Amino acid sequence: MVREVSESCVESLLAEIVLSYCSGFYANKPELAARRIEAIGFQVGHQLSERYTMDRPRFTDNLEAIKFICKDFWSELFKKQIDNLKTNHRGTFVLQDNRFRWLAHMSIDPSVQASGNIQDPSAMAENKSAQATGMHLYFPCGIIRGALSNLGIECAVSADISNLPACSFVIRIKA
Amino acid sequence: MAAIYSLYIINKSGGLIFYKDYGSAGRMDTNDSLRLASLWHSMHAISQQLSPISGCFGIELLQADTFDLHCFQSLTGTKFFVVCEPGTPHMENLLKHIYELYTDYVLKNPFYEMEMPIRCELFDISLAQAVQKERVSLLGR
């Protein structure tokens, strides 16, 4: 019997992370705050991947690992799988979740959605609320990166919410 | 058929933080609604004082010839009230439901600041549905 807690526990935590790092000690340095939040996610992903790969054969290639993230890992986290996985076969993968739970309760004003990729600084600079939403996405990005890096795949992960409520995560594997 | 005219949410200090009109005759402007809200807030408070026996939690239903006003105050002091056609049933449940929506889509929205006016797209959407649903269930009965 797998242990469970109310989802709002997690949601509240995530909200608080962002709150305390962005409006708290790193109020004036969003990039620093972002790094911290991402780091938290990274640790979580790192540990979770250790746990969720326990009873499975080793992955032979990156694609397998990514698939693992899309299927088992994601459903452990969100009780659903990634809805759509695209790749350019050159180390870039796009994982799309058509209804990303952690955005389910956030009303993001449309201006954000206009500014698509939240993690290139230009977009960050573009408007405050984009930045704010971006902050909330660093954590899941960190989780993915942590999980993959623990599986020996160094990569950069960014999130894209240009078409809400879908949220897609872009994984770029360092060659 | 019974109709819900409008919905108000008042924060614990009597400020109107949400007002939605579902097609009442005269849609009132912001100032009016604000004034009305704080007025209601006070009335609600007074009504508690009026009660001959202690432990009254204020007006829950106000009936007029042209409308009913159902009010629900959460234990945290937030007031929700709907203005609806006289005799519209199940309003308590609607209000409770709205309260839940409020917790899900307003309070859980990290961008919402407590006690501040509510501007949450998702909340509006789910509210609309709720009101709709209410209609449907009524028709069903």
Add this chain to the structure above:
Amino acid sequence: MATFLPQFQSIKSSFAHIVLSVEDVSDLWPTIKKGFEERLPFKRASLNNKTRNPVLVDELPAEFILTTDARLRSRFPQEQSLFWFREPYATIVLVTCEDLDEFKNILKPRLKLIVQNDEREWFIVYVSKAPAHNDQATKMAKKVYAKLEVDFSSKKRERCCKLDIHGPDPNFWEDLEAKIMECIRNTLDRRIQFYEEEIRKLSEQRFMPVWNFCNFFILKESLAFMFEIAHLHEDALREYDELELCYLETVNMAGKQKDFGGVEKGDDQATLLDSGKKALAQIVQDDSFREFEFRQYLFACQAKLLFKLKRPFEVASRGYSFIISFSGALALRESMLPFCMREVWVITACLALIAATVSNYEDGLAAPDVEKEFYRVQGELHTLCHTKFMRLGHLVGYGSDIERSPVNSASLSMLPWPKPAVWPPLPPDASSEVLAKEKMILQESPRLKHFGIQRKPLPLEPSVLLREANRRRASLSAGNMSDLFDGRPSSGDGDSSGTPSAVQKVSNVSMSRTLSSPGNFDGSIDRPMRLAEIFVAAEHALRNTISDADLWKSLSSVEEFEQKYLDLSKGAANNYHRSWWKRHGVVLDGEIAAVHHKHENYDLAANLYEKVCALYAGEGWENLLAEVLPNLAECQKILNDQAGYLSSCVKLLSLDKGLFLPKERQAFQSEVVRLAHSEMEHPVPLDVSSLITFSSNQGPPLELCDGDPGTLTVALWSGFPDDITLESLSVMLTATNSTDEGAKAIKSSEAIVLRPGRNNITVSLPPQKPGSYVLGALTGQIGQLRFRSHSFSKGGPVDTDDFMSFEKPTRPVLKVARPRSLVDLAAAVSSALLMNETQWVGIIVKPINYSLKDAVLHIDTGPGLSIAEKHEIEIEKHEFGANNTGLDNPPDNHSPVSADVKQLSLEDGKINLPDWTSNITSVLWIPLKAISHGLAEGTPAGTVPQRQSIVDGLRTIALRLDFGVSHNQTFEKTVAVHFTDPFHVTTRVADKCSDGTLLLQVILQSQVKASLTISDAWLDLQDGFAHTGKGDGRPVSKFFPLIVSSKSRAGILFSICVVDTPAKDEGKELDPISILNIRYTISGDRNLGAHSPVTKELTGPENETDPLTFRSALILQRPVLDPCFAVGFLPLPSNGLRVGQLVTMNWRVERLKDSGKDVDSDDLDEVLYEVNVNSENWMVAGRKRGYTSLSTKQGSRIVISILCLPLIAGYVRPPQLGLPDVDKANISCNPPGPHLVCVLPPAFSSSYCVPAA
């Protein structure tokens, strides 16, 4: 059937290839033999293997044998079947015939007879001798051949071929070979079938009592052999594999206990590659073979085939596992086998296998990974051999020469002692050898490591040999030895928990004890052997076991032993290096290094040790590293490789503290220090990141103002076991905001001593650029040695696994503020002070949250201002309440000497501010006197008081404050102080009495923010005036003291009268001005403004007794007595004056009396006039000054009009008309002009001319 074994063997050995029988019907063989045998061996023969699949054998040797040959004499049928493989595979019938009849009658029946035996595969070669040119003959030959074909060939099988001796056609030979092949193939198939059938039959009864392995074996091997001669090696190999399998299954079937073998002389030398070593017949054992020899035999056969198949690597790997398993088998029989048979066999087996495989192997023979694998197995073989060899060496007493390294410990201490049924006894007359061994044991001393490191040597023994051996001996006799020694119950096999101390020593002691009580035993057999004896006994036993001279040689002496030991180690290492197993290789290098080390080839040793250390360090296996590193260090030291030695020492220090004793770590440190202070020829910067880490200590960062130096405290964690002295230390600071390289904070280079653990070091900071800084790196010097440390730790020792120690420093340790004002100086009082009196001038010194500790204030008074030297300067706390206290409260409330007033003295314009003021706003009171020569001037009432007075009241004080740590900050300011007279005086004639007495009103306007008390006032009149009444010049009425409060005015009346000016002839100068003297006292607060002058004694309120005197000049005009002219100002236009609007001013000049004789005649009828005007306010159009004619008649009048333009709005003095030539006394102004006129601001959009600026 087993009886055939010897024969079988001999056949096998004699017989090596396929036989083709030749039935030479018509004696052709000799002629064509050559041609036939040239075809051998057959190329590209295609045969069918056991599974009926065609196989291409690229070389198939064969032999033609005439059927008449003795070798083909018929044998017993069952022999035939058994050794069928040697029967001909084809029968070639050679015939020739030129004549049909002959063929029909003679040849044909004969041939029929020959080929009737259908067992054989046969075909006919028709040889035609017909010469090519002889058509007749050839035709005939063709005929016969045709006939032949008709008779012997069939549709399905072509059994004839034709050879023309003369003019041979090329395709005959192909034809021939094809036919031969066909035959061979068929034969082979048939025979395989046969054997298989037989084998199947046999194996069916495998589990029945009748089962006889030998039969099975003979069949199997025959088949295998047949394959082999048919060059179907794969199939042959398979047969042997099956054979082995079957054997292993059957050999130890329950029931009959079999003799294992291996007890014969020379059995100790493995024969696993030499199948012919022993005749099978010798190893038969009722229905089977002796395991010992037979398994080796089987392997030998397999190996042979594998070599033929060019798969030496497979031989190696199979061989290795064979050796392992066989050694297991030996272990089971150990009690029956000669002493250490197992070990010896394994050694020889390994060596043999290595030799064979290597000689059969050439590089590139196999795929790379197979190759790697091959070398791995080679390594394994060497290692195995090595281990066993060490064990033997150990048994004969060379144990002390075996490096007690982890490797050897791992391989030996888990390897049980040999378990002979009875431990070999001590041979007689061995006493001398025993003595020798004894000596050896006594001499040997555990080589102690560098730095005096002492460790329990790692165990090489699975258990105490002494006990083990004696137990095995004693097991015969009644007394069991285990209680003789304080020993635990006999330790189970292979348990590694033997007491791993220096065994020899311990046991010697225990031995001597046991010897002292010989009563326990009777007879020398049961007396426990001493270790030396055990060695000797073992040696002798081994000599019996070992038949291999070389092996024995390498055990004969320590040197030989070591040589072999080294060779094996090297062999293993080199092979591992070429395999996947790098670590194994490197570790063994370590073993080699140890030997070199021992033999003082430090160079070789060091190189190898370095590899090992690099491996362990790289992967963080500190425990293992700790074992090797000291050795490396020692070598480096001896080789005088200081840099290397140094870094080794540092590495040793940075290893986990648990790994070494404190005193050992101290030894490391002392080495470091020693080297650091020695003269190193190539001093190397030392990285001590692992030893010294640094962190900002808790709390907020140090905040400095721009340009200030400071001191920063840093926490250093020293990993050194002892205090260590750093000749110098400096901390790099890196600016977080800017990318430019970090500023440097240098610790004053006097030595610091670091205690182990946390140290707080304060470094002095030179002024830094504004910004915030984090800790960068740490550099410094130990002795002559420069070191760096990069490892930042958040308050933890180096080696904590606390995650914090990995974070880069994030928290700034130093913040340097942007330049800002740190202090402010201001005048305490804005209102005016008394001129010409010593006054307190207050300077407010206000630090803006910055300490003014020992600040110095330079005071430089400007012109017209001087410091009253004789007075102390006072300083007090500045309370802001002071300002709003009214004038009325008694002065002594704010007497200079309040509780917190301190006196300061001024040395050459400098004041040192006291410390208590360094953080509070204080006010400094300086006694100053402003000097102004020249008398104050009163003015007639109504005239605007000229600004002038304020300007000359202004004095400036230049102030410079030097402050900040080390006075690096300065602040300069010039404050203005305003001085003034107590009063401004104005006068007017209040009234003119009929008797000509004038009431002169003097109005005193107080100029100061203090209350003035006038005690007395008198007027010294100028000539032409006199006091009426008693002429003491006092005012009319006495109402002194008169108190004039701040900014208010008071009036005094004097009654005076005009007196004639004394005639000119009295040659004395007229006194043009009259002086007003006022005697007054002032009571004011220096916090507000003017106050009583500073007196000598500073204590107590100023004494009223000596009032001050103020003198002001007045100029009185004598009233006009006999006016000759009257100048009247004609009223202005009603619409008023406006800026920029021309206005005509009119004056009427009237002659009041005829100009008397006293007027010069020349300009009788002309009057000079002049307009006095303030050109700032008015512009005068037309002439300001000029003559105008006026008749001398009395009453003649004229109007002078001047066009004027007001320039500024407000109340201004209008222009005035004067008559310069006429004495003022003779002009009456009637009607008089106004003092001021109102000028309105300009009307909108009215253009007007603006005065030239």
Add this chain to the structure above:
Amino acid sequence: MAPAAPKSGDVIFASVDRVNAELFTLTYGAIVRQLITDLEEVEEVNKQLDQMGYNIGVRLVDEFLAKSSVSRCVDFRETADVIAKVGFKMFLGVTASVTNWDADGTTCSLILEDNPLVDFVELPDTCQGLHYCNILSGVVRGALEMVSMKTEVTWLRDMLRGDDVFELQVKLLKQVPEEYPYKDDE
């Protein structure tokens, strides 16, 4: 209106959306670890955690009230009980027990034998003095404040420090009555 019968903690917990506990546990752990790295002083971390908890509690209480239709509690005792039995269960899936009431019923202890926050956690020696679960105290404080109870919440026992249970002492400072905004009317 008649308050619906308060559901039992288990029923509610079954009804709300749930996620794997380890996600929660590890996330919280990561936060604490990161805070320690950034704030360096353990005391600061405690403060920060409590603050975060407070912010959460302030919002969470409404969800709690809305989804568990608990009616207004008559007194502090009942409140404490509801928190322990329903509140903890609804969010953490574990129930606490209430003990150690003082005489005037303003101070009590919530006892947690089982606490998803601390699965896997072992305090390093460098972090002694850290109240790992301080976020909980914050939540309780915040939530109670929203229902107008000013409380002081302190840890008495902490399993991470070797105690056998977690004991959270809740002390009611004052019960703020809803103030009536008459002044608004004038």
Add this chain to the structure above:
Amino acid sequence: MIVCLAVVGHENNPLYIQSFTESDDALKLHHIVHCSLDVIDERVNNPKKSSPTINEAFLGLLYPTENYKVYGYLTNTKVKFILVTTDLDIRDADVRNFFRKFHAAYVDAVSNPFHVPGKRITSRTFGERVSTIVKSFGLSSAS
């Protein structure tokens, strides 16, 4: 009996190494564990030589030596578990599920927020859990 149990990080650095012999010659066990990494590397680097179940975490027997056996286990995160045992007749199945239990313990240990990935595992709880697992293994293999 199990002589030694080790966790080796993905950079081949020891994360946890525990010997269960009463004697203090743990060093040789360090050596055995360290050297057995060679075998793991070999298996991983050229998979075609490795066991049929190609990417199974359980690597099976690494070392067939006469006196002890070394078993290996390689997680998806390139962490190695290495088991050294002296009893020579031992069923793979036992070792397999031993490793599974051990892996679970390991995962919990690294889930400690204060554990630093790639650093030694110092957790007491882990140690205790491991020793119980080891004991239970002794029983299972004995039966």
